[in-house]
Amino acid sequence: MAKHLDLAEQEQLDELKHFWKQYGNLITWALIAVLGAFAAWNGYHYWQRSQAAQAAVMYDEIERAVQSGDTARIERSLADMKERFGSTTYAQQAGLLAARAYYDKGNVEASCATLTWVAEKAADEGYQAVARLRLAGILLEKKSYAEALQQLSSAFPKDFVALAADRRGDIMMAQGKKEEAKAEYEKAYKGLDERAEYRRLVEVKLNALGIDPAAGAAKTTAANTGVKP
Structure with missing residues (x-):
């Protein structure tokens, strides 16, 4: 029985040797690549810190x-x-x-x-x-x-789109292009949060051009809801 087990073990060992001879280098290089990548990742983050x-x-x-x-x-x-x-x-x-x-x-x-x-x-x-x-x-x-x-x-990030429109409006106004300035200020007004203080400044600019954006917004809301302003 012991001799039979020794033969079985010898066969397994021979198979393992054959497997390692065929795939050993590939496995070794794969391990090196993985460990190298891990070391590089750690090194990179250390360098960043x-x-x-x-x-x-x-x-x-x-x-x-x-x-x-x-x-x-x-x-x-x-x-x-x-x-x-x-x-x-x-x-x-x-x-x-x-x-x-x-x-x-x-x-x-x-x-x-x-x-x-x-x-x-x-x-x-x-x-x-x-x-x-x-x-x-x-x-x-x-x-x-x-x-x-x-x-x-x-293109500007979402949070800056309205500010860019406002700045374009200022440039148009400086060039005497009032209609273009109105369009940019209206974009800025609509794009700014209702609670933003800067929105009030844009509203003042529109008022100076004869536009009441607050009244316009109220009419739009009324039209959408079917309620008279």
Whole structure:
């Protein structure tokens, strides 16, 4: 009986050797690939955390520079951050902060350049939208209307669509295109939440153009419900 079991075990061992000889390398490389991917995943996330931590420190430096009003220090710190951590959220936030500081100091060109960098390089579409809206506002002040409209020509995230329409309305008004401005302001008014304070500002703009959007909305509601306003 023992001899029979020894023979059976020997057969199993021979089969295992044959299997390993045929598929051993494939299994080994598959394991290496899986373990390598796992190690890379861990390494990547560690790198991300490290990058974010270092970027946060640099953001604090830029924030202190802005508070002190030291433009040269802002420029140096932002350039360093762009080079080392340009893909991080902190860099995008720092860009918006620096752009505002440049504008407040009267350095409009530096402000526009920084906003352009955020609009083109930011991974987050929200930061891109904010940068483009601010840049369009500065270009409007410079009477660079075509460039301002160009900043607003691309698609915006849902939460920014109404704000982009309002900004386009401002540009149209500056160009004396009242009908186009009305259309954009109406888009903005309809797109903003009823509880939003900014909606009241758009309403004032429409009132100045002879339109009462609140009354129009009431009539639309009445028509839809069959109730007289």
